[in-house]
Amino acid sequence: MLRRRSASRIRMAVVLGSLALSAAFPAVADTFTAEGVPGSAVKGSAPVTVTLHLAGGARDLLRKMPDRPSEGPTARLTLNGFKGPSGASVRVFLNFAQAGAASGTGDLHYVGAMTSFDNPAPGAPGDDIILDAAPALRKLKGKNDRILPGDNVTVTLVLVPGTAPDDAAVTVDKVTLTIEPKAK
Numbered sequence: 001m002l003r004r005r006s007a008s009r010i011r012m013a014v015v016l017g018s019l020a021l022s023a024a025f026p027a028v029a030d031t032f033t034a035e036g037v038p039g040s041a042v043k044g045s046a047p048v049t050v051t052l053h054l055a056g057g058a059r060d061l062l063r064k065m066p067d068r069p070s071e072g073p074t075a076r077l078t079l080n081g082f083k084g085p086s087g088a089s090v091r092v093f094l095n096f097a098q099a100g101a102a103s104g105t106g107d108l109h110y111v112g113a114m115t116s117f118d119n120p121a122p123g124a125p126g127d128d129i130i131l132d133a134a135p136a137l138r139k140l141k142g143k144n145d146r147i148l149p150g151d152n153v154t155v156t157l158v159l160v161p162g163t164a165p166d167d168a169a170v171t172v173d174k175v176t177l178t179i180e181p182k183a184k
Contacts, residue, residue: 028170031178033050033179034054034174036175037173037175038157041171042170043168043169044159045159048156050175067141075134075176075180076178079128079131081126082171084168085119088159089163090157091167092113093109093111093158093169094153094155099158109132112131
């Protein structure tokens with residue numbers, strides 16, 4: 001039989017043990033995603049813009065995006081099912097629906113580019129491309145540009161002139177923005 005003093009010591013050991021374990025294994029922060037589907041293929045000089053609707057937690061993380069990468073969340077932009085003729089290159093911009101053929105890689109809204117290296121076989125799945133969107137988001141915040149006009153992020157896809165025939169169609173099945181807070 002346990003005496004009262006022994007029982008309270010056991011409870012204290014259990015509580016302190018659980019606190020030690022919770023410190024050793026911090027809780028995983030929520031990951032937020034927003035998805036959108038392009039309404040059409042990217043053709044010639046006609047860019048395609050996809051609107052991503054963000055949940056509350058994702059909006060808060062982006063609005064409070066710190067200037068230093070080591071302190072900020074991870075922001076990945078995934079383009080699923082990218083298919084285009086060999087050599088076709090597409091530039092990707094955030095919150096810049098008016099991006100066009102003249103929009104270059106030096107623009108604050110520029111995230112990155114993707115290029116098709118081979119003609120896809122009929123019925124073949126496209127490539128999945130992952131771009132780091134955090135640098136573009138930090139640049140937009142640093143220039144006092146609103147990262148979030150409303151509760152949405154737009155992703156604009158622009159075919160680089162001269163990289164594909166004028167009648168070529170470059171398709172993307174889905175665009176996803178994933179925001180993952182830094183673990184503390």
